Amino acid sequence: MTQLPLQAVLFDMDGTLVDTERLWWEAVERVAAERGRPLGETDRPEVLGRPVEHTADWLAGLTGVPAGELAAALHREFADRVRGGIVPRPGALALLDALARERIPIALVTASPRAVADTVLEALGAGRFAVSVTADDTVHTKPAPDPYLAACRALGVDPAGCVAVEDTPTGVTSAEAAGCAVLAVPSLVTIGAAPGRTVLGSLEEVTPELLRSLLPHRLRVMSWNLWLGGSKVDDHRAKQLKTVLETGVDVVALQETGGTAAEELAEALGWHHHRAGENLGVISRYPITARFGDPEVGFYGAAGVRLRIGPGREIDVWTAHLHYTPYGPYEAAFDGLGAAELIDHEGVRLAQMRDTLRRIGESAEEDVPLVLAGDFNCPSHLDRTEVDWPVTRAAEEAGLRDSFREAHPDPAAAPGHTWSPIHPVHEDGSGRPEPQDRIDYVLHRGLVVLDSRTHVSGTPRPWPDVFGNDWPSDHAAVITTFAVPRRG
Template sequence: MRELKVMSWNLWLGGSPVEDHRAKQLKVLLEADIDVVGLQETAGTATRELAEALGWHHHQAGHNLGVISRYPITDRFGEPAPSGYGATGVTVRLDDTKGVTVWNAHLNHTPYGPYDACLDRRPVPVLVEHERASGRVAGIEDILRAMARGLATRDATPVLLLGDFNAPSHLDWAEAAAPLHGGYGPVAWPVSKAAEEAGLRDSYRMAHPDPVSAPGATWSPLHPLHEDGSGRAEPQDRIDYVLFAGDGLTVLDSTTLVTGGPSPYPAVAANTWPSDHAAVITTFAVR
């Protein structure tokens, strides 16, 4: 049995708002000792540049999505829309007998459900209606259709779905956690529900079943206040995921990562953490 350490990380416009961002990204990856990373907002070049600096394998799909891996990438499939939203996938070969299918996704960012709830106080049916209007529900349904063949054989070849979904999880917006979400809960957020119904499990929430004691927020370590200047708190939510399917994977640990105590936006140039999202890291045992 081997361990596989997987990360989902939105690089924030390739990291460009932060000085010396590529070196800082490399430092994060090396210190965290990652094996496979799904990258969003790569700005078209970050995937190749990071992989070459690490001596790793890589796959770039359009200007937005990329996967880097210390293990060989043997197959590449799926192409995001011209907007950059959607998903791409690879097969990562761990050894002569073991492989893992890795999909990496990014879904549209607006309208944003936590703003509708916590700032605009919209009723739950409107939250779900807006979620569908955003295109994220159709987006995840397209991705799950593309993944269907792999999901059907997940016990032979495990499947991962990494990404920034720009959508909360129904596992987080539970009744007990309502005080963390403006008093809302439960909310059956449809993107996470669709992934669950397709057989994908949420590795972070498996490692930390209680959303009150372990909220796991990934948006945003740089935005304590909402950007409209009203002084209202920015809703802190978990919108980045490492999902998985298949008996060949067991969650050993899952965590969010932010290093260096970053200064809030806009005074970010000197931050050592080169993103506006926290990363998600899950360590799996692979049978």
Template structure:
């Protein structure tokens, strides 16, 4: 069975204005209106740009008719003639336009031409640019209302079968920007004559020469990255139908990347294959699976049962993030020594020496592979509490990670450890396994740490209500740890 998690917004189409955006017709249109206006005895001024640029012929004709008392129908016919003559003889593609169209076609991104010009003019331009660059064209003749109403862009999206929010509209006038934004598109403005101010959901550039398909993808690409840390517990083999239950749990969390521990061989490969994701396996115990492409594998590929491994993933839009997963030695286990043996803080800290060195080795690997500008996520089962949770003990493993610049995402989202303990050990162990009846110390020993990101949310995750050990074979949740799932905001690549 193939499992798919909820799809995220990716670039579905690019919708291009024509006049002044792809071809230098805004100047030709202005000259045509200027010619007609001069003939009517009312020369244009810079203050008239809002009535001319980006406007359909009928709008400008009605405006000129209103201020000159000439019949609007006759003005419109003359504007059509003057503009068409100039287009046929003076059309010039804007810098970068043809290159960008060709790159989008090469990468399989659908494009549409969306213009306030009439069909006759648009077809002349399409012939000059190459009609094969466009899957759809929408002109002033094709919708009841044209720009600045949203109708032309909505019509283009319907014709392409795409969502406006997953499209970038490329415009050169405020009129066109208003139309595209009203339709719900992200907007790339490349002003031709009049300036356009940046705004939320709007990018303003000087030229199409600065634009690439990757940059357009970044405008609609998710700024969200959801990372999950999960100890699979002997690969999940203690629970019936464990692989199916693991896949369902990943789907329920909506994770984009999962750092795995206790994979016991092929878990990463099998999960990634079922999800149609990418994967990395290191040794017999560690793995990372990712919906995003893995561009590099980091750390020792033959790491032992304990240690760390990492990958570099590339998000839509080009931003790269390093994601590491770690599993640290479980013995001696500090919470047992604190609860059962009543060891003082200095001895508890001293007994963390093995895990501390394992963490330091992982941190060295992170430092060697990532620049200061590279966002980093380190997840894992550290088998140690956090110094942020127990003020009486300065637990050194998480402290070392903090000193290396990594922040605890769960504690950022939930700063009060009393109100939100975030225990991950253990959803199936309420009593200690030795049969004494002693309560099992509950603690937060699984983490999602980060550098260079912003935490939107973090939570622990367990599906269903697991039965306690040893009656676990029928559990819906196939692990003895809770997972940790953190949603990050990711900075744009550019």
């Protein structure tokens, strides 16, 4: 697992780089008091970190004064105060200079209007910032992710490789929704720590190296059905090892291990492993600190492990294999069953998925991310929308996200078929085309998807002439690369 490189630092303005949060509060206090509505501490969430329009609408509801009139008054009061004296926050200029020396791109991302932002930029030195995004530049401003996403697009960077520096809960929500790591330096409102978020008292001790340390690490997970341990293909263990090494994966959730595959692969790689029954296993380059599920699980079922992937970083990885009959794509293509019957016939797999989700719930910890990978032997409701396939739907309702479909939202453009690279036609000799479907998955909770793809090495010959294939399985593997956030 490697740490993502720091691609850019995205700074909020008011209360983060300059001490304007206090000026904004004073401006709103003045406008509200003049209209008969003094403000108190409980009003701060409607003011701090909010765009002018939000606060104007809120005050309009309290005072009966038209929002447009209030917005104009707020603009005037705030601009007068900003022109009267901009004071950089402690450590702000030193940090900007340090980032410039290391040629790390900097953006300003603010909920203030362009006129105010330009005044601040002039005072700080507009040349320090490669990009500036204001409330006037996006349809939706903070707490929506739009401003941070716009800044990343303008810089040509990935949000997962950026640190956003914020001082309000509103700004933190915006940056986290965009997928950035967050350094919170609260000014007037308390902000709690959370995964992917670090809270410090000021910018005075912040360095580029510290900002780099806040970025998530990259973790690559594979789901792979080995097809009866790989025994249908010659020299299968060596071919399996070659696949693991060439793909650069960190963790492999295995199904159809043939009993010994997890142990033998891990021993050859110098990795850690968990064997569950005769069919399931997990191999990992990272230490296993806990094992979950029934260690003697049958051919179908699920098993999990907790991995320590770095200081302060753990992740739970589960592997699952669900029953293959009755197989929905056959019933749809060959038997002409309709949606209601297809859903009704998913009962066995649905019960197995619910049992898996129950076991996951019993072992899960709130701040430990989760991966559930495996051969579910059924299509996804995200792919075949004419049928609300209940197995993947149940996982989604339990809070799990489909990493492949996150990376490739359009099933027509990226079908992601995993069944089957060796079965172009049905094996009953009829010559009927084999239904091709995505039935292997890498689901997750609490992670950021950087990439996901299916994988088959070489060009496998079709069944039954498979003995010499480079690819030792009848399924394609699924490989997802995640960003793993720091624990708060």
